[in-house]
Amino acid sequence: MQHRKICFIGAGNMAGAIIAGLVTSGYPADKITVCAPSGKNRDALKDKYGTLSSSDNIASAQTADVVVLAVKPQLMADVCSELQQQVDFSDKLVLSIAAGVSVERFYALLGDNLRIVRIMPNTPSLVGKGMSGLFAPQQVSEQDREFSSELMTAVGKVCWVETEAGINQVIAAAGSAPAYFFLFMEAMQQEAQRQGLSADNARLLVQQAASGAAALVEANPETPLSTLRENVTSKGGTTFAALNVFNERDLTAIVAQAMQAAVARAEEMEKQF
Numbered sequence: 001m002q003h004r005k006i007c008f009i010g011a012g013n014m015a016g017a018i019i020a021g022l023v024t025s026g027y028p029a030d031k032i033t034v035c036a037p038s039g040k041n042r043d044a045l046k047d048k049y050g051t052l053s054s055s056d057n058i059a060s061a062q063t064a065d066v067v068v069l070a071v072k073p074q075l076m077a078d079v080c081s082e083l084q085q086q087v088d089f090s091d092k093l094v095l096s097i098a099a100g101v102s103v104e105r106f107y108a109l110l111g112d113n114l115r116i117v118r119i120m121p122n123t124p125s126l127v128g129k130g131m132s133g134l135f136a137p138q139q140v141s142e143q144d145r146e147f148s149s150e151l152m153t154a155v156g157k158v159c160w161v162e163t164e165a166g167i168n169q170v171i172a173a174a175g176s177a178p179a180y181f182f183l184f185m186e187a188m189q190q191e192a193q194r195q196g197l198s199a200d201n202a203r204l205l206v207q208q209a210a211s212g213a214a215a216l217v218e219a220n221p222e223t224p225l226s227t228l229r230e231n232v233t234s235k236g237g238t239t240f241a242a243l244n245v246f247n248e249r250d251l252t253a254i255v256a257q258a259m260q261a262a263v264a265r266a267e268e269m270e271k272q273f
């Protein structure tokens with residue numbers, strides 16, 4: 001892949017996960033500058049991965065080919081207004097990983113001719129297991145699309161969505177989704193301990209069950225998820241008893257409501273930020 005000069009604005013959980021994944025997969029660390037007001041996170045990335053560290057968003061963006069906007073959505077307007085005053089974006093690709101900040105909003109903040117791609121990644125990018133959804137307006141070149149795809153492929157899998165609304169659906173299905181699975185695993189670990197297993201064993205059992213299930217899904221892409229579930233479920237057996245509890249509480253409806261809430265919040269943020 002091309003090794004363009006990248007500047008990350010923001011050094012938090014998500015930027016850190018992408019940077020770690022990128023460098024681990026061979027992206028040259030000296031082509032990556034990480035900007036944040038406080039030295040804590042960006043210097044930790046510098047120490048661990050050899051990336052460059054700066055408190056100066058403007059100077060770093062000025063010399064970059066690619067600017068990754070990785071601050072919280074509520075800070076995006078302030079950060080962009082400051083950049084817009086001093087940085088010429090005409091020769092730069094801008095990648096936003098923020099939830100709830102639309103392309104239209106970026107045009108208003110940084111200029112109408114902005115080369116922008118919205119990316120919705122997730123934190124498993126840290127270990128090369130990320131999932132990113134990408135959206136670009138029509139005028140974004142094939143080269144910029146390809147670079148964006150390759151960048152995120154370095155830290156996981158990617159899919160493109162046809163419309164910007166698709167980014168909010170990606171949030172519900174992948175961006176926020178690691179937290180759903182963590183919540184589920186937390187609940188299982190808690191109950192396993194309550195039943196008498198040690199904390200270490202409870203964690204190990206839940207962890208391996210989850211990663212084993214995910215590995216089976218990955219290894220059998222043609223097999224419906226329902227078949228994998230049925231393969232565990234003996235009629236009248238223990239799994240059947242457990243699944244009955246989920247079904248009685250209508251887990252499917254709960255999951256649907258949760259994913260709809262994520263989309264609704266993203267839509268609300270688009271109006272707010």
Ligand SMILES: NC(=O)C1=CN([C@@H]2O[C@H](COP(=O)(O)OP(=O)(O)OC[C@H]3O[C@@H](n4cnc5c(N)ncnc54)[C@H](O)[C@@H]3O)[C@@H](O)[C@H]2O)C=CC1
Pocket residue numbers: 009010011012013014015035036037038041057070071072073075079097098099120121122123175176
């Ligand atoms: N955490 C996640 O799982 C995901 C987060 N995102 C998006 O990524 C973005 C960042 O989220 P997190 O990394 O979770 O947040 P975070 O709070 O961990 O990181 C935000 C970073 O921005 C930095 N920052 C604050 N003000 C700044 C400024 N003026 N200039 C430069 N840097 C500044 C902070 O120092 C911090 O390093 C958000 O827009 C979020 O919607 C997208 C997908 C997944």
Ligand SMILES: O=C(O)[C@@H]1CCC=N1
Pocket residue numbers: 099171175176
């Ligand atoms: O919770 C959030 O708003 C961000 C976007 C997707 C994951 N974390």
